[in-house]
Amino acid sequence: xxxxxxxxxxxxxxxxxxxxxxxxxxxxxxxxxxxxxxxxxxxxxxxxxxxxxxxxxxxxxxxxxxxxxxxxxxxxxxxxxxxxxxxxxxxxxxxxxxxxxxxxxxxxxxxxxxxxx
Amino acid sequence: xxxxxxxxxxxxxxxxxxxxxxxxxxxxxxxxxxxxxxxxxxxxxxxxxxxxxxxxxxxxxxxxxxxxxxxxxxxxxxxxxxxxxxxxxxxxxxxxxxxxxxxxxxxxxxxxxxxxxxxxxxxxxxxxxxxxxxxxxxxxxxxxxxxxxxxxxxxxxxxxxxxxxxxxxxxxxxxxxxxxxxxxxxxxxxxxxxxxxxxxxxxxxxxxxxxxxxxxxxxxxxxxxxxxxxxxxxxxxxxxxxxxxxxxxxxxxxxxxxxxxxxxxxxxxxxxxxxxxxxxxxxxxxxxxxxxxxxxxxxxxxxxxxxxxxxxxxxxxxxxxxxxxxxxxxxxxxxxxxxxxxxxxxxxxxxxxxxxxxxxxxxxxxxxxxxxxxxxxxxxxxxxxxxxxxxxxxxxxxxxxxxxxxxxxxxxxxxxxxxxxxxxxxxxxxxxxxxxxxxxxxxxxxxxxxxxxxxxxxxxxxxxxxxxxxxxxxxxxxxxxxxxxxxxxxxxxxxxxxxxxxxxxxxxxxxxxxxxxxxxxxxxxxxxxxxxxxxxxxxxx
Ligand SMILES: Nc1ncnc2c1ncn2[C@@H]1O[C@H](COP(=O)(O)OP(=O)(O)O)[C@@H](O)[C@H]1O
Ligand SMILES: [Mg+2]
Numbered sequence: 084x085x086x087x088x089x090x091x092x093x094x095x096x097x098x099x100x101x102x103x104x105x106x107x108x109x110x111x112x113x114x115x116x117x118x119x120x121x122x123x124x125x126x127x128x129x130x131x132x133x134x135x136x137x138x139x140x141x142x143x144x145x146x147x148x149x150x151x152x153x154x155x156x157x158x159x160x161x162x163x164x165x166x167x168x169x170x171x172x173x174x175x176x177x178x179x180x181x182x183x184x185x186x187x188x189x190x191x192x193x194x195x196x197x198x199x200x
Numbered sequence: 201x202x203x204x205x206x207x208x209x210x211x212x213x214x215x216x217x218x219x220x221x222x223x224x225x226x227x228x229x230x231x232x233x234x235x236x237x238x239x240x241x242x243x244x245x246x247x248x249x250x251x252x253x254x255x256x257x258x259x260x261x262x263x264x265x266x267x268x269x270x271x272x273x274x275x276x277x278x279x280x281x282x283x284x285x286x287x288x289x290x291x292x293x294x295x296x297x298x299x300x301x302x303x304x305x306x307x308x309x310x311x312x313x314x315x316x317x318x319x320x321x322x323x324x325x326x327x328x329x330x331x332x333x334x335x336x337x338x339x340x341x342x343x344x345x346x347x348x349x350x351x352x353x354x355x356x357x358x359x360x361x362x363x364x365x366x367x368x369x370x371x372x373x374x375x376x377x378x379x380x381x382x383x384x385x386x387x388x389x390x391x392x393x394x395x396x397x398x399x400x401x402x403x404x405x406x407x408x409x410x411x412x413x414x415x416x417x418x419x420x421x422x423x424x425x426x427x428x429x430x431x432x433x434x435x436x437x438x439x440x441x442x443x444x445x446x447x448x449x450x451x452x453x454x455x456x457x458x459x460x461x462x463x464x465x466x467x468x469x470x471x472x473x474x475x476x477x478x479x480x481x482x483x484x485x486x487x488x489x490x491x492x493x494x495x496x497x498x499x500x501x502x503x504x505x506x507x508x509x510x511x512x513x514x515x516x517x518x519x520x521x522x523x524x525x526x527x528x529x530x531x532x533x534x535x536x537x538x539x540x541x542x543x544x545x546x547x548x549x550x551x552x553x554x555x556x557x558x559x560x561x562x563x564x565x566x567x568x569x570x571x572x573x574x575x576x577x578x579x580x581x582x583x584x585x586x587x588x589x590x591x592x593x594x595x596x597x598x599x600x601x602x603x604x605x606x607x608x609x610x611x612x613x614x615x616x617x618x619x620x621x622x623x624x625x626x627x628x629x630x631x632x633x634x635x636x637x638x639x640x641x642x643x644x645x646x647x648x649x650x651x652x653x654x655x656x657x658x659x660x661x662x663x664x665x666x667x668x669x670x671x672x673x674x675x676x677x678x679x680x681x682x683x684x685x686x687x688x689x690x691x692x693x694x695x696x697x698x699x700x701x702x703x704x705x706x707x708x709x710x711x712x713x714x715x716x717x718x719x720x721x722x723x724x725x726x727x728x729x730x731x732x733x734x735x736x737x738x739x740x741x
Contacts, residue, residue: 092557144455148230155222163218183528 086120089199091143093117095124097131101158104142107150114153129165136162139173140181141200151184155191163192171196251343254333255284259294262334271345273317284339289313289321301328301339303458314343322347354545367497373420379394380420383413396676403675410673419561436598437476439471439528440464443504445725446482448640452633454490457497465505469528471595473575478595479725481571484564485532485591491555492536492589494741503531509578509594526599527577533590539583547581570595616642616728619666619735623647624654624682625698626674634727651677655685669696669718680712687713694734 085094091105101124109117128136138158146154162170170192174181176199189195251268255261256508264272264279270288272279285294293312301307307328313321323346331340371578387410394403447462454460471478482502489500501721507529539547546552548569554561568591572579575595583589622644628649635647646665648654651674658665668686674680683695697709697717709717715734 146229147233148226151229152222152226155225156219158327160215160218160222180229180233183232184225187221187225190225191218 084120084123085135086116088113093120095120095127097127099128099135100137100139102139107143108145108147109149110151112180113147114149117153118157121153121161125158125161125175127163128162128168130150132167134143134167135169135171137171137173140185143181144178155188159191159195163194169194169196171198174199176200211603220292235450248342250741251345253284253287253343254331254338256336256338259284259298262338268343271316271343272314278317287314289315297326297328301330305330309344311346320486323350340439373424376416380413380417384410387413391673407673419563423563434472434474436470436472437475437478439469439530439595440467440504442478443482443502443530446479446486447502449637450483450490452484452636455497458493458500459498460486460490460500460502462502462504465503466528469504469506470598471528471575472598472661473595476725477571477574481568481593482530482532484568485593488564489534489536489589490531492534492558495537498535501531501533503529503533505529505531506597507594511641526597530593530595531590531594533588535588536575538585538587538589539581540585544581544583548579611713617732617735618642618644620644620664620666621646621731622654622658622665624651624674624679625649625671626651627671630671637727638731641731643731650674651679652683656683658686659689662693665693667694667696667731669698669731671698680708680714683712683714694737696730696734 084097087093088105088107088109091103091107091109093101093103096100114131127133138154158178159170162168172185172195174185174189174197176182182199185197188197245263245265248265249267251271252265253261253268254263261279261282261284264274264276268274269276269279274282285291288294288297290313297307297310297312300310307326310326310328312324312326315321315378325346327342327344329340331338333340333592387406391403391406396403400718443464444462447460451460453534486500486502492498493500505528506526508526528584543552543554549562550566551562552565553562569579572593572595577593577595579594580592582592603688621638623631623635623638623645624647625634626649631647631649635645638645646657648657651670654668654670655677658668668683670679670682674682677685679697679699683697686693686695691713693713694715695713697714699717699719715737716730718730
């Protein structure tokens with residue numbers, strides 16, 4: 084299951100890994116599709132009683148603030164509501180935006196693990 | 201029940217806290233992203249080698265890159281908040297620019313005159329687009345400064361004009377000289393048929409004819425000088441000697457309420473070229489200044505100094521664009537009425553003059569320009585209405601021992617002597633100037649403004665003189681007649697005739713015992729060397 088835009092791709096492998104890659108600089112309206120996509124992912128993992136959801140951002144080089152809002156509200160905060168689910172975010176040290184922004188996700192979810200490489 | 205309610209409340213409160221946190225994260229992220237983009241933008245804008253300006257909807261400048269600050273002369277702080285319209289020489293043009301931008305969404309190559317903070321105006325082409333910047337609709341403008349391009353264009357036009365005049369002149373100058381010779385010839389013939397008492401008035405009118413013809417002749421001479429390709433072999437000479445000579449000559453010839461001063465700040469500079477041409481050039485410049493001061497009197501300064509052309513001066517120099525380096529700079533500056541913006545770009549054009557017919561040929565500065573170019577030099581003018589005028593002439597300086605060239609020995613040798621001279625000229629101004637020249641050269645001079653009187657003096661002391669110099673056109677007795685009379689008294693005495701033209705055949709001159717002639721207008725150098733030639737020639741025989 085995936086969504087593809089001009090410069091980006093969001094995909095879910097159906098088990099526990101959600102991958103975002105490319106450059107995401109869409110406007111708020113365009114993020115509605117991605118929000119729906121995240122909703123479906125959360126539904127799937129909670130139905131399957133998955134204990135770990137991996138969010139792989141290592142190939143996502145750029146994300147604008149609307150994108151951050153979508154991840155915070157539609158993914159992290161929703162994942163926090165699923166009992167017993169841990170969210171593991173894979174990041175890259177070389178991408179400044181990730182170094183600056185991803186650690187703040189911890190404010191939204193206790194059961195969150197961030198891995199930088 | 202209560203438990204459930206508490207649960208929901210708790211969940212809602214948590215949601216609210218989370219949303220608040222999320223808002224913080226988003227705001228923080230967007231701030232950082234924007235900062236980064238802003239930084240990238242700044243790197244780009246500081247790197248591009250052209251002025252770039254962003255103005256907001258109200259026409260206030262919100263951003264100007266380093267190059268724009270330099271070009272317009274504003275500090276970064278002063279720049280923000282400046283009205284874009286104030287950068288336009290003509291604010292109407294700014295409105296037109298906005299209209300064009302609104303109609304086409306982009307503007308490309310919009311030609312305008314822009315104004316720097318200190319006032320100077322320069323030509324430019326604008327390239328613009330609407331952009332979203334710092335949270336508002338703005339206009340991004342790139343400025344292409346056309347100053348240099350236009351200077352090159354102008355230089356090309358100037359060269360073409362000069363060439364056209366050159367071709368024209370060499371063709372007609374020859375014919376003109378022939379026509380003038382006829383005028384001189386018949387004027388002289390008519391003059392000899394007139395009686396000096398009865399026809400006094402007629403003689404006077406004839407004199408006007410001759411004087412006008414002399415002026416025409418000197419104009420043609422100037423045009424020929426201007427066209428003559430410098431095929432003459434160039435030599436090294438001491439530029440300060442020439443400048444000093446011209447200043448001396450001009451101040452002798454100029455009314456006393458015009459003060460001509462020379463200031464030689466660097467004496468030992470050698471320039472390669474033709475000294476007579478430099479002489480001519482300085483003469484032309486001083487003549488213009490004298491004319492500019494003729495209403496009220498004033499001050500003329502002639503400064504000679506070593507100067508390097510720096511970047512700053514490169515900007516103000518008109519023709520052509522110079523190479524940086526060390527130059528001998530001759531500045532002729534006056535405190536006259538100055539030259540207005542409207543004509544300053546035309547003054548070097550051949551035949552451009554603001555003077556009434558008969559007073560200006562419009563060739564003076566064209567000749568100056570031609571001479572300077574022939575010496576691989578540069579000329580600039582610094583003037584404005586009411587600000588006086590300064591002409592700066594730059595000549596490449598040559599090292600003395602360059603190419604083993606001898607500094608011009610002639611300059612030193614020319615015209616020194618201690619002989620005794622009888623000088624006759626009816627024009628007191630010319631007489632005064634000539635006798636001053638001669639005394640400066642070391643001669644002892646007896647000067648006389650009437651030919652009859654001159655003859656009387658000679659009759660009384662024939663052995664007291666080594667040489668006679670006489671003007672030709674004089675009332676009572678012409679120079680040729682005077683010569684004949686003098687030769688009757690002392691056949692061996694050398695005589696030099698000053699003439700406005702060459703209407704005499706050389707055999708006629710010989711018959712009258714005239715050894716040489718000096719053609720008007722002449723300069724001190726010319727006079728000095730002719731005198732030496734005549735005197736030294738006499739000694740050899
Ligand atoms: N020192 C000066 N002050 C004011 N105007 C000047 C000066 N020198 C030159 N000009 C202006 O430049 C014009 C051209 O000068 P020039 O080529 O020497 O021709 P001309 O002297 O015969 O008019 C002059 O007519 C005058 O308007
Ligand atoms: Mg002149």
